[in-house]
Amino acid sequence: MTDILDRPQATGAGTAPDHDVIARATALVPLIREHAVKSSEERRVVPEVVDALEEAGLFKLLVPRRLGGLETNLRTMMECVAEVGRGDGSTAWAVALLNVCTWFSTTFSDEAQEEMFSTPNTKACGIFSPPLKSERVEGGYLVSGRWAYSSGSFAATWATLGIGVEGDDPRALALIPASAWTIEPTWFVAGMKGSGSDTIVVEDHFVPDHRIQRFADMVEGAFRTSHKPDEQNANMAFIPVAAVILVGAQIGLARHAMERTLSKLPPKNVAYTCYTNARNSPTHQVGVAEASSLFDQAEMLLQRACADVDDAAARGVQLDRLTRARVRMDTGMIGQLVKEGVDKLMTANGASSFADANVLSMVWRDSEIAGRHALVMPELGKEAYGRLLLGADEPLTIDV
Numbered sequence: 278m279t280d281i282l283d284r285p286q287a288t289g290a291g292t293a294p295d296h297d298v299i300a301r302a303t304a305l306v307p308l309i310r311e312h313a314v315k316s317s318e319e320r321r322v323v324p325e326v327v328d329a330l331e332e333a334g335l336f337k338l339l340v341p342r343r344l345g346g347l348e349t350n351l352r353t354m355m356e357c358v359a360e361v362g363r364g365d366g367s368t369a370w371a372v373a374l375l376n377v378c379t380w381f382s383t384t385f386s387d388e389a390q391e392e393m394f395s396t397p398n399t400k401a402c403g404i405f406s407p408p409l410k411s412e413r414v415e416g417g418y419l420v421s422g423r424w425a426y427s428s429g430s431f432a433a434t435w436a437t438l439g440i441g442v443e444g445d446d447p448r449a450l451a452l453i454p455a456s457a458w459t460i461e462p463t464w465f466v467a468g469m470k471g472s473g474s475d476t477i478v479v480e481d482h483f484v485p486d487h488r489i490q491r492f493a494d495m496v497e498g499a500f501r502t503s504h505k506p507d508e509q510n511a512n513m514a515f516i517p518v519a520a521v522i523l524v525g526a527q528i529g530l531a532r533h534a535m536e537r538t539l540s541k542l543p544p545k546n547v548a549y550t551c552y553t554n555a556r557n558s559p560t561h562q563v564g565v566a567e568a569s570s571l572f573d574q575a576e577m578l579l580q581r582a583c584a585d586v587d588d589a590a591a592r593g594v595q596l597d598r599l600t601r602a603r604v605r606m607d608t609g610m611i612g613q614l615v616k617e618g619v620d621k622l623m624t625a626n627g628a629s630s631f632a633d634a635n636v637l638s639m640v641w642r643d644s645e646i647a648g649r650h651a652l653v654m655p656e657l658g659k660e661a662y663g664r665l666l667l668g669a670d671e672p673l674t675i676d677v
Contacts, residue, residue: 290350290509292587298353301333302360309364310636316471317639320464321431322368335361335372336400336432339380339510344394346383348510350590351518352583355525362529363536366643367471369526371429374472377522378403378429381437382452384500384511388487389452393435402430403437405492407448408479411441417485418442420451423461424477430460431473438477439492440484448492457482468642496676498595506593514586514596516676517604520652521582524608527615528579530644531572537637538565538622545627555625564625571618575611582607599665602677606662609655612648619644 305326312323322330330336338354340346349357354376362369378401382393393399408422424438434455441447461476490501495515505511542565543556552558582604589596596604623630623641630637647653661673 290348290353290587291591292350292352292584294356295349295353298334298338298347298349299356299360302335302357305329305333305335306360306364309361309368313365313368313471313636313639316365316367318470320462320470320475321473322371322471326368327432330361330368330372331398336375336398337379338376339383340394340399341383341504341508341510343504344383344390344399345397348508350509350583350587351513351521352580352587355521355528355579355583358522358525359528359532362526363532364529365471366526366530366640366647367469369529370469370472370474370643370647371432373522373525374402374428375400375433377519378433378437380510380513380518381450381495381515382435384495384502384515385452385490386487386501387503390502392488393452396434399434400429400432401435401437401452402427402433402477403450404477405439405448405450407439407441413443414483417483418451418489420453420482420484421480422478424479425463426474427460427477428472428474430475430477436477438479440489442489442491444491446491446493450490450492450495451484452488453479453482453484466646468639468644468646492676509587509590509593512590512593512595514589514601514604517582517586517596517601517608520605520608520658521579521586521611523647523650523653524575524579524611524615527612527644527647528572528575530640530647531575531615531618534619534622534637534640534644535569535572537640538568538626542626548627561625564621568618568621568625571614571621575614575618578607578611578614598677599662602658602662602665602673605652605675605677606655606658609653609658612650612653613655616644616648 312326316322337346338349342348358373361372382401404424410421412419436453437450440451442449458477458479463476464474545555547558555561
């Protein structure tokens with residue numbers, strides 16, 4: 278206890294983005310685009326891209342330096358994910374989930390962290406939903422189950438999986454090594470095909486108590502790590518981070534869609550009109566301008582959310598509940614704004630933008646799928662924020 282009290286104040290990256298780290302993601306965009314179709318076809322990010330991301334340190338953005346990570350802040354991580362998303366949505370989704378689940382792991386007990394990060398290139402995937410079986414035994418729990426939508430599981434060495442524990446609130450997360458699970462191919466969808474969001478299957482695996490953390494404690498920032506006094510990221514708000522990470526890929530898709538539109542649309546002929554170039558068509562001018570404004574709004578909401586989370590974490594305090602709810606709502610709004618903006622650009626670019634050979638069709642499909650994650654649905658976040666704003670008598674129906 279004396280050692281913990283004598284540690285310096287929480288240190289970290291503050292709230293400013295680390296442009297040098299972000300540049301690493303930007304530099305990989307051409308490589309990611311080169312392999313995007315192949316990653317989609319193989320239903321997982323191809324090894325060439327995974328290796329490049331690994332070498333650039335883009336799987337350990339929130340990992341403490343004491344564990345071999347870059348220890349960036351949330352703003353930097355989100356910008357990295359967005360830049361990867363400018364290359365490919367599926368790759369960005371996998372990068373986002375592997376980073377955030379690995380961060381979850383750094384909030385567990387010191388013993389669990391030492392065990393997990395004792396080998397190089399550690400990274401975790403994860404799912405909150407509970408398993409089929411979670412039985413209390415001496416020293417821990419015996420767990421069996423199937424966890425669907427485990428994005429990035431193809432590259433993960435551990436998983437943070439939802440289990441049930443004894444007590445009034447049975448929800449908990451458990452750290453389970455990849456050696457204890459198999460991957461069942463179940464992710465056959467219209468978009469985000471390369472994210473590897475398949476199903477993890479575990480049969481009668483023993484999870485010791487030191488690798489378990491109650492979900493309710495995590496929601497309130499009562500993490501088991503002893504490093505809350507001296508590490509900024511050990512004080513980040515759990516649910517806001519878990520939610521907002523899901524729209525980083527969306528921001529990247531928006532950037533890619535606008536980049537593609539501005540490079541290809543201006544000289545395009547506008548069929549059945551007198552406009553020989555779309556650049557001179559008021560309809561196209563307005564459509565692109567509206568999309569740009571929607572994307573700008575999404576970017577500003579993301580920057581505010583990151584600033585709120587990073588500022589509270591840098592000060593070593595728990596982000597207040599109202600702001601946490603607003604971040605949850607804004608996450609949904611970001612997804613909605615991006616989807617609406619991409620839709621406007623698809624209309625401006627015309628029916629040919631839906632051709633399989635047109636990269637915009639993949640951007641559109643990825644955006645449509647990403648925007649429908651349960652944590653991104655705007656209505657749920659709006660309800661939670663509205664309840665707190667108005668002081669509703671009923672308790673919240675979701676965690677914030």
